[in-house]
């Protein structure tokens with residue numbers, strides 16, 4: 485469809501109304517000795533800042549401190565490039581921060597000189613607060629997610645610990661030990677290093693329970709567990725409660741004699757607790773131990789456990805309160 489052009493009179497009326505009624509600020513300025521001077525500003529512009537009246541230099545506007553320092557850059561660029569330009573401005577008027585998207589259009593004469601610059605702005609201030617609010621909500625949500633993730637990780641760790649810990653003694657449980665045993669056997673074979681396993685069993689514990697009661701029995705188990713822990717100090721050492729009054733200790737890179745020494749230290753220290761048990765020869769709680777060390781590459785967990793168990797059986801047969809190496 486062919487456009488019907490305005491005649492000059494209509495056009496004049498059109499622009500007059502646009503200039504007067506627009507809610508967007510319009511202004512026309514001209515370059516003047518490195519500065520710019522306001523030539524005309526519409527009511528919307530004057531409402532925003534009455535200082536934008538004709539004759540005001542931009543350097544005067546900047547001197548009020550309401551406008552950001554870089555405000556002239558856009559005008560200079562428009563002047564130099566002779567091209568329309570848009571940029572954002574954040575003036576502070578009466579203590580309130582505004583956000584404007586400003587558009588500049590160079591007015592060029594027949595000699596290709598920029599005589600004026602026409603400017604207009606869109607007031608985007610209303611978007612500032614929701615944007616900030618959104619940012620704050622996002623930051624809050626991020627922090628919450630992080631907090632919850634941390635709580636979840638902690639809970640997972642606690643749960644993980646529960647599944648591998650013996651509740652009464654707080655030593656590792658059998659499940660953890662069996663797993664560790666497989667890993668350590670593989671490592672010992674890989675590194676061609678010895679791996680010692682000690683099987684401990686409290687002597688006449690049934691009689692202890694029958695005589696002193698189950699609660700005293702529990703207390704005794706805890707104290708023995710503490711002794712065992714003290715003697716499995718290296719990072720790779722594992723001590724676990726294997727059954728009721730049975731404990732196991734895994735000592736990587738220790739030979740038979742070294743492991744026997746550990747077993748003997750534990751045995752001596754347990755007797756040294758001097759927890760009464762009328763059934764034993766020493767009349768105190770004692771412990772017996774069986775030591776086994778991985779010897780050949782054909783060794784597996786069952787073989788090692790069986791050897792240590794056999795040695796423990798020998799210790800029991802030999803009168804208890806002693807440690808023997810598997811033969």
Ligand SMILES: Nc1nc2c(ncn2[C@@H]2O[C@H](COP(=O)(O)OP(=O)(O)OP(=O)(O)O)[C@@H](O)[C@H]2O)c(=O)[nH]1
Pocket residue numbers: 652685686687688689690691693697698699700701702705727728729800804
């Ligand atoms: N208090 C208490 N007793 C337990 C627990 N677990 C196992 N027992 C007891 O430990 C005792 C083990 O007894 P036995 O296997 O007969 O062995 P023992 O009396 O120690 O005899 P020897 O090993 O031959 O010296 C049983 O009476 C079990 O009830 C526990 O968690 N707490």
